Amino acid sequence: MPLVPMRVLLDHAAEHGYGVGAFNVNNMEQIQSIMMAATETNSPVIVQASRGARSYSNDAYLRHLMLAAAELNPQIPIAMHQDHGNSAATCMSAVDQGFTSVMMDGSLEEDGKSPASYEYNVEVTRRVVDAAHAKGVTVEGELGCLGGIEDGHGAGLTGDEALAHLTDPQQAEEFVAATDVDALAVAIGTSHGAYKFTSEPTGEVLRMDIIAEIHRRLPNTHLVMHGSSSVPKHLIDIINKFGGSMKPTWGVPVREIQEGIRNGVRKINVDTDNRLAITGAIRKVFQEKGSEFDPRKYLGPAREAMAEVVKDRMIAFGQAGHADKIPVVTLDEMITRYSG
Numbered sequence: 001m002p003l004v005p006m007r008v009l010l011d012h013a014a015e016h017g018y019g020v021g022a023f024n025v026n027n028m029e030q031i032q033s034i035m036m037a038a039t040e041t042n043s044p045v046i047v048q049a050s051r052g053a054r055s056y057s058n059d060a061y062l063r064h065l066m067l068a069a070a071e072l073n074p075q076i077p078i079a080m081h082q083d084h085g086n087s088a089a090t091c092m093s094a095v096d097q098g099f100t101s102v103m104m105d106g107s108l109e110e111d112g113k114s115p116a117s118y119e120y121n122v123e124v125t126r127r128v129v130d131a132a133h134a135k136g137v138t139v140e141g142e143l144g145c146l147g148g149i150e151d152g153h154g155a156g157l158t159g160d161e162a163l164a165h166l167t168d169p170q171q172a173e174e175f176v177a178a179t180d181v182d183a184l185a186v187a188i189g190t191s192h193g194a195y196k197f198t199s200e201p202t203g204e205v206l207r208m209d210i211i212a213e214i215h216r217r218l219p220n221t222h223l224v225m226h227g228s229s230s231v232p233k234h235l236i237d238i239i240n241k242f243g244g245s246m247k248p249t250w251g252v253p254v255r256e257i258q259e260g261i262r263n264g265v266r267k268i269n270v271d272t273d274n275r276l277a278i279t280g281a282i283r284k285v286f287q288e289k290g291s292e293f294d295p296r297k298y299l300g301p302a303r304e305a306m307a308e309v310v311k312d313r314m315i316a317f318g319q320a321g322h323a324d325k326i327p328v329v330t331l332d333e334m335i336t337r338y339s340g
């Protein structure tokens with residue numbers, strides 16, 4: 001089946017009360033890991049690429065890898081999403097490359113670093129919504145600023161600073177009315193990267209209550225949690241056991257994500273956990289078999305390790321078992337819906 005608009009997956013998730021993991025990719029093995037996990041669990045798929053990923057892998061490679069995934073897995077609906085578009089031009093170039101969903105992150109200026117004004121955010125997001133919806137493509141916006149930096153994108157806020165840039169529920173309501181976004185990324189105290197929290201997060205640093213309030217005001221908008229890797233200790237331990245030197249760190253516990261899903265979260269961005277799994281698996285081969293030099297002998301185990309993490313998340317988020325129940329809706333049909 002061709003790549004599907006992300007909106008279709010999120011609508012189904014909302015209707016049936018589950019969340020969909022959105023996993024970042026840069027290469028073939030990561031895409032294969034996600035598809036292995038999806039076929040094993042009958043899960044719909046959101047694959048996403050940041051600007052950094054698009055330039056690392058090249059749009060043409062990425063596009064053909066995604067088309068291969070769709071060709072080989074006709075029973076699985078797959079959405080391809082631009083993560084953190086920094087400008088209308090970035091988003092529309094993604095649409096031209098066949099992405100079926102884009103994030104316009106107008107919470108930051110085009111430099112991807114400086115927090116932007118609310119007015120700028122509304123204007124640029126509205127512009128992307130108009131252009132993307134005209135092609136049936138889904139749009140995610142962001143209000144408030146997350147902590148940390150991901151692929152060079154982010155204001156670099158620390159935990160305390162991030163708490164000063166949380167999403168305001170009243171403003172979220174106005175933002176969605178003014179922009180007509182399909183999905184909204186909210187800042188509730190999470191950060192990008194591996195070093196999110198220095199201890200197990202409590203209700204004071206991870207503000208799930210804000211999600212509940214936004215969902216109450218915007219029951220028909222799909223909420224998105226960024227920076228939602230759980231950073232499991234066992235993955236850090238594997239890296240360190242085989243020569244790594246990662247400091248102790250805490251992510252967003254899966255049970256908190258599940259609480260978010262009960263409160264309108266439909267898309268959960270996970271990147272770090274997969275990176276940790278890949279790195280641990282490669283380190284293990286390098287340490288245990290110093291003479292190994294066939295890339296398949298370490299990229300293969302890395303692919304397996306990432307597939308295990310993705311599978312765990314697909315089951316925990318509730319998307320497992322739904323792939324074959326999702327109605328097929330094309331981009332053309334979405335154009336009609338948006339214009340109706």
Ligand SMILES: [Zn+2]
Pocket residue numbers: 084150192226227269
């Ligand atoms: Zn993000």
